[in-house]
Amino acid sequence: MSNNLQPTTGSLWSELEEHQASLRDVTIKSHFKSDLARASNFKLSHNDISFDFSKNNMNERTIELLLKLARDCALEDKRDRLYNGATINTTEGRAALHMALRGTCPDHLDIDGKNVKDSVDQTLEQIKAFAEKFDREQRFDHIVHIGIGGSDLGPKLVCSALRHLSKPGVDIRFLSNIDPDHFHDTLDGLNADKTLFIVVSKSFSTQETMTNAHSARDWLVSHLTDPEYVNSHFCAVTSKFDDALSFGIPDDNIFDLPDWVGGRFSLWSAVGLPIALYLGYDHFKALLSGAHDIDQHFLNTPLESNIPVLMGLISIWHRNLWNYNIHCVLPYSERLKLMAQYVQQLDMESNGKSVDAQGAPLIQPSAPAIFGASGTGAQHTFFQMLHQGSDIIPCEFIAVKTPVHRVGDHHEKLISNVLGQTKALMDGYKNTEQPHKNFEGNRPSNTVWLRELTPFSLGMLLSLYEHRAFVQGAIWNINSFDQYGVELGKNLALKALERLQNLK
Incomplete structure (x- = not known):
């Protein structure tokens, strides 16, 4: 056939x-x-x-x-x-290269002039460095992940399933629905000065995600001890670097989400940043290793x-x-x-x-x-x-x-x-x-x-x-x-x- x-x-x-x-x-x-x-x-x-x-x-x-x-x-x-x-x-x-995110791809594969393996390794190094900084500075106790669909469900499942491995004193919440009650309930009781928001949208234009992100920014401005530092309370995972910059997110806090990753296959990418922060980078890498193991089984x-x-x-x-x-x-x-x-x-x-x-x-x-x-x-x-x-x-x-x-x-x-x-x-x-x-x-x-x-x-x-x-x-x-x-x-x-x- x-x-x-x-x-x-x-x-x-x-x-x-x-x-x-x-x-x-x-x-x-x-x-x-x-x-x-x-x-x-x-x-x-x-x-x-x-x-x-x-x-x-x-x-x-x-x-x-x-x-x-x-x-x-x-x-x-x-x-x-x-x-x-x-x-x-x-x-x-x-292409659909979610396997590449956990190290399963040809060494010399290029997409749009970029080596896929090198791009993945660079993002992983950025995640590792940010996770180490997160642990070292201990500035944030609360993580609020803003995304929807695949940008939300995968990380939420992993953090829920492995919460016995979470870092002491670190709380994570997931904000997906545009429902104002969901917004209120997710942020209820949080200390703004100790809260980090992660905004995940490949296009940086998803209605639900960006509405919640702008409302989160307003919440921070009205609740922070010093609103001047509002931008440092945000990370972005997106393919639209300039749009994230325009939102006010520092360039070191912007993580690339390639076009060749679909949302429901994306938790292995920088979309998994909350996993690395909540559970630790080593546990995030172990998650990738397990997926890689099944990739090899499937392929060979x-x-x-x-x-x-x-x-x-x-x-x-x-x-x-x-x-x-x-x-x-x-x-x-x-x-x-x-x-x-x-x-x-x-x-x-x-x-x-x-x-x-x-x-x-x-x-x-x-x-x-x-x-x-x-x-x-x-x-x-x-x-x-x-x-x-x-x-x-x-x-x-x-x-x-x-x-x-x-x-x-x-x-x-x-x-x-x-x-x-x-x-x-x-x-x-x-x-x-x-x-x-x-x-x-x-x-x-x-x-x-x-x-x-x-x-x-x-x-x-x-x-x-x-x-x-x-x-x-x-x-x-x-x-x-x-x-x-x-x-x-x-x-x-x-x-x-x-x-x-x-x-x-």
Whole structure:
């Protein structure tokens, strides 16, 4: 198949459909009976992470056909083009070099006349120097990160997940929404003299971010002991250096955000500055190292043993062959409670498209709707629907084997719920006499296991999901790196704002 064709146009798709039809009356549970080693055969591990995909309605033939599909859709070639800095974001005329931010790129790759590796190293040195100055001077106790979307969610997830590693006496808050109550609540109780604002906007014109930034400046002027020093309370992460200077931000406090980094892939860049300040530069580097480790696994491991490749292909299997249009992400770790929202943005903004990379309408559906929450709390909200609802919703559990803190047998009870829920979804429980207590079962799930929650393992986890999204987009032949769907509503909102202001 050509690189530019959708998967359903090849002859292999008919073979996949026939194979899926042969499994419609087969239960997931029966696969374990016919393959006593299924639990180990349908599990992949790499360093601190493992992926258990045994509880899906699939067999060795399924994997064989899906791997053929990946090769038929030129996944390996597309993966190489991603690594080598090809213009794979065709609508915006850009490469997508988020892997380069964690040291995964060719040494001699140049973009717009600049060596990518050198640019990344320079930014990392700037982050390190600023973090060391932050620690040395101890001028600020409060960090307020102003950004939205990918410029907000990634750093917020990392700082929340790893807060047990935070520096004593340093508080971090995230300001994203343009809602005035969010602004008020975020700044409530802060000492202006001890507060540093980090403004993140590639264009330095994002409405929500810049509105909050200007309001933050006004707040500082009215609350600082000496308003003359207001500019030194700001950092900027942007590609518009001159605009940040015009705002008043000192040039040493302006960090470059290259055009070849998309927002939802940007936490590895200077967008991760709050991570380095809140957790420490060494922990930020460990996060990058974990992501780099999965990059190498994705680039160099055969498809058959490649975790993000198999994760992506199973998503295709569910979405396009079984027509499951919803996917549930369930981190059984309160520290990872933002993972569902993170994966939601990563998948739905990357692959929620209706045309392919050449602009032709998609023949098959693309990204499913993604939702989720942390367990065990989620069991008392929407698990009713997962077990007995009319829609079958594939679930993805994320669990950590070793807790950050030990409290009695809490962790054993937490993990027992992961094991119990995945088994309940698969096995079900027949009760014909009381239909309201009947569980059909045969509901698929995957489980991603982390050995422990560290900067390195978290970097691995986030990189894993980035590459999964890429694999899905490569199979569907769509551009996973633009997001024009966010533009129309914003443009109409500007017109509505003008009318509202005129009413005043």
